[in-house]
Amino acid sequence: MPDVVTPLSRNGSSALVGQASSLSRTNTLKPNCLGHPENARRREYLLGFCRVRDRLEACPTAQFRLRRTDLNRFDSRRLLRLARIVCASCCLSLFALPAVEAAAPTLDHLFPVAVQVGTTNVITAVGKFDPWPPKFWIDAPGIVFKPETNSGKFSIEIATNAPVGPHLVRVFNEQGSSGPRFLIVTREPQLPETEPNDDFKKPQAVENLPAWINGRLEKSGDVDSYAVELNTGQTLVASLEAFTLASPVDAVLRIVDGRGVQVAFNHDGSTLDPFLTYTATSAGRFVVQVFGFAYPAESDVKFTGNSKCVYRLHLSCGPYLRHALPLGVQRGVSTHLPVSGWNLRSNTRVSIDASQLPTNTTQALLPLPGHDNALLIPIGEGPELIEHEPNDLGGAANRIEIPSAVTGRIQKVGDEDRFSFQAAKDQKFLIEVQSASFGFPLDAWLKVENSKGKELAKNDDRAGRDPELEWTAPDDGTYVAAIGNVLQRGGAEYLYRLSMERATQSVRFNLTETTLAVAPGKTNEFKVTAKRLHGFKAKLTLTSKGLPEGMALEPTDVSEKGGEVVLKFAASPEAKPFSGPIQIVATEAESGIEHRAVASLTSSTENNGVPGGFTKLVIESTDQIWLTVLPPPQPKAEKSK
Numbered sequence: 001m002p003d004v005v006t007p008l009s010r011n012g013s014s015a016l017v018g019q020a021s022s023l024s025r026t027n028t029l030k031p032n033c034l035g036h037p038e039n040a041r042r043r044e045y046l047l048g049f050c051r052v053r054d055r056l057e058a059c060p061t062a063q064f065r066l067r068r069t070d071l072n073r074f075d076s077r078r079l080l081r082l083a084r085i086v087c088a089s090c091c092l093s094l095f096a097l098p099a100v101e102a103a104a105p106t107l108d109h110l111f112p113v114a115v116q117v118g119t120t121n122v123i124t125a126v127g128k129f130d131p132w133p134p135k136f137w138i139d140a141p142g143i144v145f146k147p148e149t150n151s152g153k154f155s156i157e158i159a160t161n162a163p164v165g166p167h168l169v170r171v172f173n174e175q176g177s178s179g180p181r182f183l184i185v186t187r188e189p190q191l192p193e194t195e196p197n198d199d200f201k202k203p204q205a206v207e208n209l210p211a212w213i214n215g216r217l218e219k220s221g222d223v224d225s226y227a228v229e230l231n232t233g234q235t236l237v238a239s240l241e242a243f244t245l246a247s248p249v250d251a252v253l254r255i256v257d258g259r260g261v262q263v264a265f266n267h268d269g270s271t272l273d274p275f276l277t278y279t280a281t282s283a284g285r286f287v288v289q290v291f292g293f294a295y296p297a298e299s300d301v302k303f304t305g306n307s308k309c310v311y312r313l314h315l316s317c318g319p320y321l322r323h324a325l326p327l328g329v330q331r332g333v334s335t336h337l338p339v340s341g342w343n344l345r346s347n348t349r350v351s352i353d354a355s356q357l358p359t360n361t362t363q364a365l366l367p368l369p370g371h372d373n374a375l376l377i378p379i380g381e382g383p384e385l386i387e388h389e390p391n392d393l394g395g396a397a398n399r400i401e402i403p404s405a406v407t408g409r410i411q412k413v414g415d416e417d418r419f420s421f422q423a424a425k426d427q428k429f430l431i432e433v434q435s436a437s438f439g440f441p442l443d444a445w446l447k448v449e450n451s452k453g454k455e456l457a458k459n460d461d462r463a464g465r466d467p468e469l470e471w472t473a474p475d476d477g478t479y480v481a482a483i484g485n486v487l488q489r490g491g492a493e494y495l496y497r498l499s500m501e502r503a504t505q506s507v508r509f510n511l512t513e514t515t516l517a518v519a520p521g522k523t524n525e526f527k528v529t530a531k532r533l534h535g536f537k538a539k540l541t542l543t544s545k546g547l548p549e550g551m552a553l554e555p556t557d558v559s560e561k562g563g564e565v566v567l568k569f570a571a572s573p574e575a576k577p578f579s580g581p582i583q584i585v586a587t588e589a590e591s592g593i594e595h596r597a598v599a600s601l602t603s604s605t606e607n608n609g610v611p612g613g614f615t616k617l618v619i620e621s622t623d624q625i626w627l628t629v630l631p632p633p634q635p636k637a638e639k640s641k
């Protein structure tokens with residue numbers, strides 16, 4: 001196809017930045033115990049443009065803050081990774097599984113991790129289950145787990161009307177629950193990996209594209225090879241999910257030709273998961289290979305593999321969407337936008353309907369007929385505009401209204417883009433840039449200036465690599481939002497979306513745990529952190545929903561300043577054993593408006609200068625807390641956690 005659109009080169013080096021960052025949160029998340037339940041809000045994974053998700057979901061704004069010192073780690077991490085790549089061919093060694101001692105079951109992964117609606121599959125649960133079988137919980141109807149005789153195996157029936165998209169699963173027994181893990185329900189058929197497939201000369205043939213393959217780097221040194229036939233000029237798009245599924249692997253994709261010569265390679269896309277495109281210069285068979293390194297990083301250089309290194313691989317050589325122009329769509333609007341991507345006809349436009357989205361949706365992954373992937377679209381409250389150059393200087397700033405969003409690009413080295421707006425004294429604004437989070441190579445800075453060009457506020461990396469400002473106008477007047485690149489780079493692919501809106505009063509409640517166990521006649525504490533934003537003053541009381549008989553939580557007030565609140569859950573001596581989700585809710589005294597507390601499933605730890613958490617996941621938070629009311633003490637007393 002001659003009219004291939006190749007909008008964005010996504011090479012490993014550009015994507016490295018930001019992934020090496022770690023978050024300044026203090027709670028740590030061990031890679032083998034995702035440890036937080038979940039449900040209400042699901043955030044689009046930021047490699048979302050390369051995977052299909054059919055449900056439209058709310059996407060909370062990133063709440064994390066990067067430390068400036070994180071920047072210093074990029075180089076050491078890249079060196080380590082380089083060393084690993086160089087030495088990777090001689091990688092054979094043992095991988096030790098951490099030992100876990102717990103009465104409650106643990107769940108590391110499901111394999112395969114994705115199943116098609118209307119099918120029954122046998123799935124392996126990776127974890128520790130003693131005794132077998134534990135019970136299963138999933139956050140959606142129409143999905144039934146039935147344990148098989150063999151420990152770890154169960155059949156799963158997916159009804160034809162089961163909700164498509166990622167779901168949270170737990171295993172539990174009367175002693176407690178595992179942390180939540182992921183199961184993805186798809187419309188598309190799923191292809192299982194078939195070993196042996198290590199040798200590029202003996203790959204697994206993938207006859208029909210697009211294909212979704214459920215694979216696993218199952219042992220140390222594992223390499224998985226998949227063969228596809230390409231015509232001259234045809235572009236293969238390969239994307240992999242592993243990191244965003246909380247698999248402990250930093251995966252790599254490469255393509256070799258029939259002689260084994262590497263023609264394409266990628267280590268990271270917009271997360272640690274790789275994304276690769278390759279346009280065939282001659283027709284023939286090409287082999288896509290998957291392998292990876294341990295995550296969190298280890299000092300050795302072997303290819304990693306174990307029962308938890310589960311992945312999904314999407315292979316497409318049909319029409320594949322990258323982004324629309326402008327990048328976003330106004331809520332409530334149906335529109336017809338030009339798009340960029342691969343294997344598209346020139347001047348391709350798609351119809352996007354944002355008229356039916358829920359009010360809290362800030363991103364949507366829209367399936368579009370005739371394309372091999374869904375399109376990730378930010379949703380805004382105001383018009384979606386496109387910058388007009390020249391706009392480098394304050395006097396030439398593009399005038400915008402608030403709320404609105406502008407799609408622009410730092411199209412050459414030194415480009416700066418300015419947008420002017422009116423503000424009244426003490427008005428609060430939320431000004432956000434989305435770029436790196438969409439996989440673009442821009443490392444943007446963001447400033448607010450007054451009409452004379454004096455800098456009033458600046459940020460360069462508040463939400464991952466993307467900047468964000470909460471800013472209050474000091475006076476009535478005209479102000480300017482300015483964007484540029486921290487690095488001296490620019491080009492067609494240095495796209496961003498600047499969104500400007502009034503900051504509204506709001507409150508957030510965060511949980512650091514997702515499970516709670518209480519013994520009869522005992523109490524247990526559970527911590528909630530309240531964050532009041534932009535002067536939110538309402539009187540708030542925390543209570544719990546879904547408590548069984550015999551369990552009580554004394555309503556607890558939230559202080560005017562917010563902060564940590566300790567909830568005391570009490571079980572009566574007669575409380576019956578119970579296992580199930582509860583929710584923690586804050587209610588405004590006057591209006592009765594409710595706010596649910598959520599636990600973030602994403603996290604990052606710092607370990608020898610390399611990151612160790614999952615900063616992007618297919619589901620990033622939950623409001624479902626798992627409550628276990630323990631059975632009465634037996635001769636050997638059980639202790640609640």
Ligand SMILES: [Ca+2]
Nearest residue numbers: 216217218224
């Ligand atoms: Ca394998």
Ligand SMILES: [Ca+2]
Nearest residue numbers: 197198223224
């Ligand atoms: Ca293999």
Ligand SMILES: [Ca+2]
Nearest residue numbers: 409410411417
């Ligand atoms: Ca520009």
Ligand SMILES: [Ca+2]
Nearest residue numbers: 391392416417
């Ligand atoms: Ca400019």
